[in-house]
Amino acid sequence: MxxxxxxxxxxxxxxxxxxxxxxxxxxxxxxxxxxxxxxxxxxxxxxxxxxxxxxxxxxxxxxxxxxxxxxxxxxxxxxxxxxxxxxxxxxxxxxxxxxxxxxxxxxxxxxxxxxxxxxxxxxxxxxxxxxxxxxxxxxxxxxxxxxxxxxxxxxxxxxxxxxxxxxxxxxxxxxxxxxxxxxxxxxxxxxxxxxxxxxxxxxxxxxxxxxxxxxxxxxxxxxxxxxxxxxxxxxxxxxxxxxxxxxxxxxxxxxxxxxxxxxxxxxxxxxxxxxxxGYGAGIDSPGWYGHLFGARDRPVTRWMTKVAGLLRAEDLPVSSAHVIEAVRLADTLAAMRGRPLAGLSETTDAIRAVMCDGSDVPLALIRDRLVVGDVLGEVPDSAPAVPLARDLTREQRRLRLKPEALERELELDLRKETDAGRSRLLHRLRLLGVDWGEQVRSRAGTGTFRESWRLCWEPELAIRVAEAGVWGTTLLAAATAKAEEGAVHATALADVTALAERCLVAGLPDALPVVMRVLADRAALETDVGHLAQALPALVRSARYGDVRGTDSEALHKVAEGLAERVCIGLPPACVGLDADGAAEMRGHAEAAHRAIGLLQADGLLDRWAVMLRGVAERDGAIPGLLRGSAARLLMDDGRLDEESAARLMALALSPGTPSAESAAWLEGFLAGGGMLLIHDERLLALVDGWLAAVPAAAFNDVLPLLRRTFGEFESGVRRTVGELVRRGGAGRPETAAGETVPGFGAGFDEERVAAALPVLRLLLGHTGDGPDATGENG
Incomplete structure (x- = not known):
């Protein structure tokens, strides 16, 4: 040619x-x-x-x-x-x-x-x-x-x-x-x-x-x-x-x-x-096409059988009769539409009518699992790969953690060696930008020895592994190098403390000294109390992880204590003169630092922190009401502020000489932990009710959004009970002295209504004799 x-x-x-x-x-x-x-x-x-x-x-x-x-x-x-x-x-x-x-x-x-x-x-x-x-x-x-x-x-x-x-x-x-x-x-x-x-x-x-x-x-x-x-x-x-x-x-x-x-x-x-x-040459139904290619005969019948198996696995009542009728309907639809064979649209219509009772809800599951599908391919070990990818494959096999395309949840108990190894692997991958797993809230419990992950392997992760190969030839070496580089180039103290936490959970002992040295240097030079408070929680969590994961966290404890001391000293002056947005941000930092210091359990630190909070709570108007109210609530929750003192602080905050907006902000900070205080303390409720009734009409429209936001965070039952207490002018009991009752509570014991329920109760409890229990007496 x-x-x-x-x-x-x-x-x-x-x-x-x-x-x-x-x-x-x-x-x-x-x-x-x-x-x-x-x-x-x-x-x-x-x-x-x-x-x-x-x-x-x-x-x-x-x-x-x-x-x-x-x-x-x-x-x-x-x-x-x-x-x-x-x-x-x-x-x-x-x-x-x-x-x-x-x-x-x-x-x-x-x-x-x-x-x-x-x-x-x-x-x-x-x-x-x-x-x-x-x-x-x-x-x-x-x-x-x-x-x-x-x-x-x-x-x-x-x-x-x-x-x-x-x-x-x-x-x-x-x-x-x-x-x-x-x-x-x-x-x-x-x-x-x-x-x-x-x-x-x-x-x-x-x-x-x-x-x-x-x-x-x-x-x-x-x-x-x-x-x-x-x-x-x-x-x-x-x-x-x-x-x-x-x-x-x-x-x-x-x-x-x-x-x-x-x-x-x-x-x-x-x-x-x-x-x-988003794949440009993609198809709408790869699972269906795979079935058509693999089914040598009777593709529609075999497809209906697959669908029935999936629905049965989801506890839906599908029998062989459903399969037969669905096949007949699909073939009939294909003939009516002039098609040589029932296609996906005919089989879907037949499944909806016969197996799903006309509902599209099961069809979404069928589309996800069968029409599209979660089949994940495999490649032989002889295929070329970057060294980091080979190390990842070895770790996956050692820890029996196979990549799967179908999203699944994994519960880990860090006290077990295999689960601890899986946790380190997933944390190292996340540090390298390979997000195979996403950490989620554990359903099994709240202990620090538990972790829950949502895993889903996407093909694009192969690119991320190749990219991460520039950091090292093994996961440990690559994650260590990436952490050290990240610490040196971090721009915020909170980023360094977060990196220290990630090094600890990922099991990177060689990177931790470098990160801690950078952390100590940054903490010594940092003067912004907000940044210090923002960095403290991650550091305290890292110190706690040391006990569970068997790592040395003594250095973390020391840095965390020093950071907490500086927050304790610098917080009051940092709260002066803040606007509404600044006060809201500082409140979040202060509450996070409060929880962290409670977990740190350093000698005398919690007492010094409480003294600082009392000083903020009793400060005059130079500190925004939101922060003063929040400090009072934190002290009260810890049992370091009695009801008398809390009522006195509220009375001062809600006094006629205080601007209405400032009083509303104080209430928002004080009641952010929940409204049960108002139910169990009549004085506090009476103070809030009296103040609200006395708010001038000109200021009411400005105060109302703050109050709606504050009370909107209460549970519905708490809001309803507070409203009923205000309506009848009392608190703390379901019946007033005048005999008026809160809806849902009876005025007394109704023996006739109790007797009507006893036969059913006896059946439930298994009492069938003729003794006192049978008649309801003594029961």
Missing amino acids: TPGAPIAVPPAAGASGVALLGVRHHGPGSARAVRAALDAYRPGTVLIEGPPEADPLVGLAAEDGMRPPVALLAHVLDDPGRAAFWPFAEFSPEWVAIQWAAGHGVPVTFIDLPAAHSLALRTTPDEQDEAPEEGSPDGGEAAQALRFDPLAVLAETAGYDDPERWWEDAVEHRSSSGDDPLAPFAALAEAMGALREMYGDGGQEDDPAREAHMRLRIRDARRTHDRVAVVCGAWHVPALARPATATADRQLLKGLPKVKVEMTWVPWTHRRLSRHS
């Missing part, structure tokens, strides 16, 4: 030349058609749209440890964040072509533009997020660039309003018996050629270079093989069949930027194949 000769689609199997098999990425119908075409055409080599750097890795696809969905991952050597994926599912035509070639001893070559060029051309973060599968005729990135969907145009031409439905009818559900295996590809190539003539060659900015490179690789293959099969996106077929000279193609590739890249296989998920995940 001469360099300038045209490349054409052969009219039938057996013709020599090049067979251009234009496909829809991740389409089971295309995958079956590709397999049938390869069986009939018997090429000497198979060329696939993909990065040529993956040629040395293609042999791994035939190993036992490889289970799709998987993806080729390419990243820039000195900038791992610049990366791209090329995903493959079991039903991807490219994957089927690779498996066919491996089974027949035929060489496979990737012919797309090298990743070294495509990654160099990608300059914006958004462009680096998705794999470059631009040639998909199903509305992928090329279609977006063209502002039209080729698949939608073809569907509309055929009289369909849904492109997915047209594709299923035309390709996925099409029987190939008796047909020329290459005929579908010739028809699709003709359709794409007409679309490119109508709308132009558009596409992505690098499409001309990509197609030029593909043509050059096809010419190279033709020099050594008589029969060449090319599996590529259908959109590219007209450009590959178009006459072009090798000189013109090389000119298009001249001067392209280039970077050094590494490439490997990584696990992928069905969820990341879906269009909803």
Whole structure:
């Protein structure tokens, strides 16, 4: 074949030349058609749209440890964040072509533009997020660039309003018996050629270079093989069949930027194949397509059986009769709609009507678990990987913590060695920016020896692991280096204390001295009391973790005590002259410091802190009322302020000489811990009621929002009881001296109503004799 000769689609199997098999990425119908075409055409080599750097890795696809969905991952050597994926599912035509070639001893070559060029051309973060599968005729990135969907145009031409439905009818559900295996590809190539003539060659900015490179690789293959099969996106077929000279193609590739890249296989998920995940060449229902590809016969019946199994696992009443009726209804709907086989829309309608009683709620579960699915692929150990990724794999196996695509919760007991190791692993990964797990509130208890995590492995985490590889070759070394670097470059004291806590929970003994040295230096120079108070809680938590995790936290205790002393001394002057926003922020810092000092249990510190709080609570108007009220409430909760003193402070704060807004702010600070005080102390309630009644009309509108915010934080039962107490003018008991009762409380013991309930009570308690219990006497 001469360099300038045209490349054409052969009219039938057996013709020599090049067979251009234009496909829809991740389409089971295309995958079956590709397999049938390869069986009939018997090429000497198979060329696939993909990065040529993956040629040395293609042999791994035939190993036992490889289970799709998987993806080729390419990243820039000195900038791992610049990366791209090329995903493959079991039903991807490219994957089927690779498996066919491996089974027949035929060489496979990737012919797309090298990743070294495509990654160099990608300059914006958004462009680096998705794999470059631009040639998909199903509305992928090329279609977006063209502002039209080729698949939608073809569907509309055929009289369909849904492109997915047209594709299923035309390709996925099409029987190939008796047909020329290459005929579908010739028809699709003709359709794409007409679309490119109508709308132009558009596409992505690098499409001309990509197609030029593909043509050059096809010419190279033709020099050594008589029969060449090319599996590529259908959109590219007209450009590959178009006459072009090798000189013109090389000119298009001249001067392209280039970077050094590494490439490997990584696990992928069905969820990341879906269009909803943002993947440009994605599909709406990867789980359904996987089922269609894997079901050799009766796909609708087998699908209904899967759905029934899922609903039964969720304790929904679904029987075999439901399955039979759902299959019949789906087939009937397909016949009424003129479809060759019941598709996803027919099966969904049948499931809704028969198995879900018309409800869409179970359908959401079916879509999540089956239509999309949480299948996670596997790659063999022989696949290339950065050293950090290999260390992560070893740790996952040692700790029996397998990555899963399905989100799950993990409860850890840090007193157990394995659970403690899992905790350290997850904390180290989070410190490195690999958010495999998210720590959540534990349901099992509140002890410091418990941790709860929500785990979900996303394929993008492979990039994060590669990025973190610059810090070290093992998780311990990388996390240590990252923590030390973070401490040196931290801009706030609270960041350093938070980092100290993370070092402790992640088990980084070598990083902790560096962090503590930076912490001591920063704490000595820090003069802002708010910053000191903000940094204290994390430091105290770190000191407490030492007891549970068996680490030495003596240095943390000393720094925490020194920090607490400085907050205790500097807080009163720092509270003077603050505006409303500053007072609210300082109140949060003071309350957090109060809790931290209570946990620190340092000799005499709590007493000194209480003396400081009393000084703030009894200070004049120089300190905002919000802070004075909050200090009084903290003292009262700790039992260091009696009711008499609290009533005196409230009376002063609510006196006529105090501005109404200041009084309302004091109430907000004092009642923030809850309104039970007002229920159990009539004096406090009477003070609040009297003050509110005396608020001038001009100031009432200014005070009302503060009061609504304060009382809105009370529980509904507390608000109702306070209202009833104010209405009847009393507190502390359900009945007043005049006999008026609070709604819900009776005026006395009603023996007749009690006797009516006794028979049922006896049955519940098992008393069936004729003694006193049976008659209700003495009972």
